[in-house]
Amino acid sequence: MKLLTIAASFDQEITDRNMDNRSDIWRGVDTIKARFIDLSDKVWGMPEVCYTEARSAAEHLAELRHQGFRITENVAGIPTALMGEWGEGGPVIAFMGEYDALPGLSQEAGVAEHRPVETGGHGHGCGHNLLGSAALLAATAAKDWLAENKVPGRVRYYGCPAEEGGAAKAFMVRSGAFEDADIAITWHPHSFWEVAVTPSLANTRADFIFTGRTSHAAASPHLGRSALDAVELMNVGVNYMREHMPSDARVHYALLDTGGIAPNVVQAHARVRYSIRARDLPGMNELVGRVSKIADGAALMTETKVEMKIISAVSNILPNTPLEQALHRVMEELGPPHFDDADKGFATQIRSTLSDKDIASVYYAIGMEPTDRPLADFLVPLDAKRNPLVGSTDVGDVSWVVPTVQVHAPTVAIGTPFHTWQVVAQGKSPHAHKAMVQAAKAMAGIGIKALTEPELIKAAKADLARRTAKTPYVCPLPDHVAPPLDMSVV
Secondary structure (H helix, E strand, O other): OHHHHHHHHHHHHHHHHHHHOOOHHHHHHHHHHHHHHHHHHHHHOOOOOOOOOHHHHHHHHHHHHHOOOEEEEOHHHOOOOEEEEEEEOOOEEEEEEEOOOEOOOOOOOOOOOOOOOOOOOOEOOOOHHHHHHHHHHHHHHHHHHHHHHOOOEEEEEEEEOOOOOOOHHHHHHHOOOOOOOOEEEEEEEEOOEEEOOOOOOEEEEEEEEEEOEOOEOOOOHHHOEOHHHHHHHHHHHHHHHHHHOOOOOEEEEEEEEOOOOOOOEOOOEEEEEEEEEEOOHHHHHHHHHHHHHHHHHHHHHHOOEEEEEEEEEEOOOOOOHHHHHHHHHHHHHHOOOOOOHHHHHHHHHHHOOOOHHHHHHHHHHOOOOOOOOOOOOOEOOOOOOOOOOOOOOOHHHHHHHOOEEEEEEEOOOOOOOOOOHHHHHOOOOHHHHHHHHHHHHHHHHHHHHHHHOHHHHHHHHHHHHHHHOOOOOOOOOOOOOOOOOOOOOO
């Protein structure tokens, strides 16, 4: 009986693989996938945060050269931003990848317990090692398909750093890097297999730098003017504002400089970084103005000076109905990744480290009741009643100038919160590799569909034109703001 079960399982695996390889483009992905899985694992092993991704970018650059792409480096004046292009004439299909990590999330791979590799070290807590590698895999497979079938068109891979708060794509859009692209395709690691239709929030990150006057805190406190007091008052003011702002807006902060470690010295300098999010750009700009007024008030109360310095800003994502519908059909035909018992076993171990609320939360986001599935083996309906968990991404700025569509693929056990050690622990797992390859197949599939069906590109552009007719794109970054290449150096 056991042998029969094993044989049946093997036969099913063969059937699943064959179903995934019904098209030339999907077979092309499988032919070359090993190099890109290796690339993903390499990047996982060299986690680098916003604008410091020198080694990760170099790995992507080397693979682009190996694959015969024409290379553009230093895109938008960003040393770790790059672009590879292949082909001539025809439409331009853009595949967007990322490779930045997060601070403080160092973690061993393949273990279901918190076990940092380096205390305080970085880690790929959002799965961008997988994201960039799968996007480059899709671009390469699409390039190979164009070459084999002698179809006119250009394939581009955009290596985009600093998605985690650095807004690199917004700077790249502002520089004109996407001006002639016809459609843009990307993906993100996730709990589910679905077209990404979740809205995102526009977001500004700004530093508020307070300057006061130092003095002896006991002997002459009246002579000092505390920058730290100003920061604390600002935080109190923003906290009161939270009751009086739109319910879907978000404001968070991080203290960067508290003025030193001596409590007997009045702190002459202090710095706080705010992340200000709202549903759309006008709402965000209004909220930024209100936070700025609170900072001015805190400075007035403490007789200090304040400087507001915008670090980055991103737009909300514009959906694109024709591309989303076409991608859903591709993902439906392709099917979800095929996970085996070993994949499900490790995912079950990870699930044991999660709370019931973690798991319920992601199911709530797609309008489903929780199940016992450790990994998602189903496609979320395009019209599912969603209760979105909103965040921000610089993909938003691309979506305002190029019709854009995104894949979500189940690289993690269902319910795994992102920006956690659990994501890092799963970053080199076989189930994550399977999901990234399936994401690459979906992206390559919609890319070839666009290249061979001009009406799809036409409909996608018409949808974008309709959405921006009354509110054209205005870059949320002030003209004088340069890429914050040192934002990770505090």
